Amino acid sequence: MQTIEKVKDINKKNEVIRSAIRLFNMSGYTGTSVRAIANDAGVNIALISYYFGGKKGLLEYLMSSFFEGYLDEMESAIEQTTHLEPLLCTRLIQIADRMIRYQQRYFYLSRCVHREMTLDTNLIREFMASYLMKEKYLLEMVFKQEESNHVAIPTDILVMQYRDMIIMPFLHPQYIRRIHDLQPHEDYFRKYYLQYIKYWADQLFAQIS
Amino acid sequence: MQTIEKVKDINKKNEVIRSAIRLFNMSGYTGTSVRAIANDAGVNIALISYYFGGKKGLLEYLMSSFFEGYLDEMESAIEQTTHLEPLLCTRLIQIADRMIRYQQRYFYLSRCVHREMTLDTNLIREFMASYLMKEKYLLEMVFKQEESNHVAIPTDILVMQYRDMIIMPFLHPQYIRRIHDLQPHEDYFRKYYLQYIKYWADQLFAQIS
Numbered sequence: 130m131q132t133i134e135k136v137k138d139i140n141k142k143n144e145v146i147r148s149a150i151r152l153f154n155m156s157g158y159t160g161t162s163v164r165a166i167a168n169d170a171g172v173n174i175a176l177i178s179y180y181f182g183g184k185k186g187l188l189e190y191l192m193s194s195f196f197e198g199y200l201d202e203m204e205s206a207i208e209q210t211t212h213l214e215p216l217l218c219t220r221l222i223q224i225a226d227r228m229i230r231y232q233q234r235y236f237y238l239s240r241c242v243h244r245e246m247t248l249d250t251n252l253i254r255e256f257m258a259s260y261l262m263k264e265k266y267l268l269e270m271v272f273k274q275e276e277s278n279h280v281a282i283p284t285d286i287l288v289m290q291y292r293d294m295i296i297m298p299f300l301h302p303q304y305i306r307r308i309h310d311l312q313p314h315e316d317y318f319r320k321y322y323l324q325y326i327k328y329w330a331d332q333l334f335a336q337i338s
Numbered sequence: 339m340q341t342i343e344k345v346k347d348i349n350k351k352n353e354v355i356r357s358a359i360r361l362f363n364m365s366g367y368t369g370t371s372v373r374a375i376a377n378d379a380g381v382n383i384a385l386i387s388y389y390f391g392g393k394k395g396l397l398e399y400l401m402s403s404f405f406e407g408y409l410d411e412m413e414s415a416i417e418q419t420t421h422l423e424p425l426l427c428t429r430l431i432q433i434a435d436r437m438i439r440y441q442q443r444y445f446y447l448s449r450c451v452h453r454e455m456t457l458d459t460n461l462i463r464e465f466m467a468s469y470l471m472k473e474k475y476l477l478e479m480v481f482k483q484e485e486s487n488h489v490a491i492p493t494d495i496l497v498m499q500y501r502d503m504i505i506m507p508f509l510h511p512q513y514i515r516r517i518h519d520l521q522p523h524e525d526y527f528r529k530y531y532l533q534y535i536k537y538w539a540d541q542l543f544a545q546i547s
Contacts, residue, residue, distance in 0.1 A: 307466045309498060
């Protein structure tokens, strides 16, 4: 009996998460009330307070979950490719591939998190200082693995650009959909888009082994 | 006497615009009430209805103003460079330079508009279908000016990428500020960032005249 109650609770919690992602996507965080989430999920408002400590806590939970998975994926991709792949340009494509797959797997969550990150609140500043600083650190490592880096571009600009290529389709999917008629959550898009990243990386680093 | 009243009205209208940009930037459109804008501007709420037909009308006004100026700037930059500059890679840098200057001039407005454009509402869909379709059309023209385009990348990916480089610092300035310690509204940032765009353009198009 207790187990069935637990399963029910987990289901309810998941319903809340699903509803929050859906509603934050549609109307943004500030445009969504905790009541709307509770109604959409078919749960009592008190349950959201109980599990997440309210709407802000729910957003924090979603963002932490996203970034922890995202950075784990990035670390593991960097570690793997560093051992297996001698060419920096190939490594850059493989890492981008894994990060795009990750964001495709959590498509709506990714969009909602990236969008909230463009706000300038205390919460977002904290997330920047932890997660995005770590991301920068990881990507700098990748670019600095080349002792013989002949590229004239400063590392911070490379990091900025590479990161932007990886997240842009998930921060602004409807631009890609409506203006370019491509579907960023689909597999063909990933392949198509990676060709470009490959071209970029080849141009920059092909001469370096 | 009538003239003084008119000037006062224009000042009030400008106050409303300034307050709206400031508050939309801080809390987003959905997170800002029309009352908060009226209070911040020190005007009566009815005046906002009178001039803009409410909060939605105010956002429409801001977005149209931004995009009309933005596209005018782009058209004029393209026209000028097409006549004066034979090299595509140099043209691309000159156009980017003008577009970055434009967004620096309207720094807070740019951020607020770009951020709202990542939502998926009916209003935004209309703006996409008009302004961003025109932007795509203009940029395609630039890339297609080269009959002898030997680059293996599809034009839509080039457009996506080039556009993204131009707007990213203004969609997400606090990423650049907090993570990379650069100030996207300052002149040195423009010069620094343009070096990268130059590198990108040179790599892609230097061989083409």
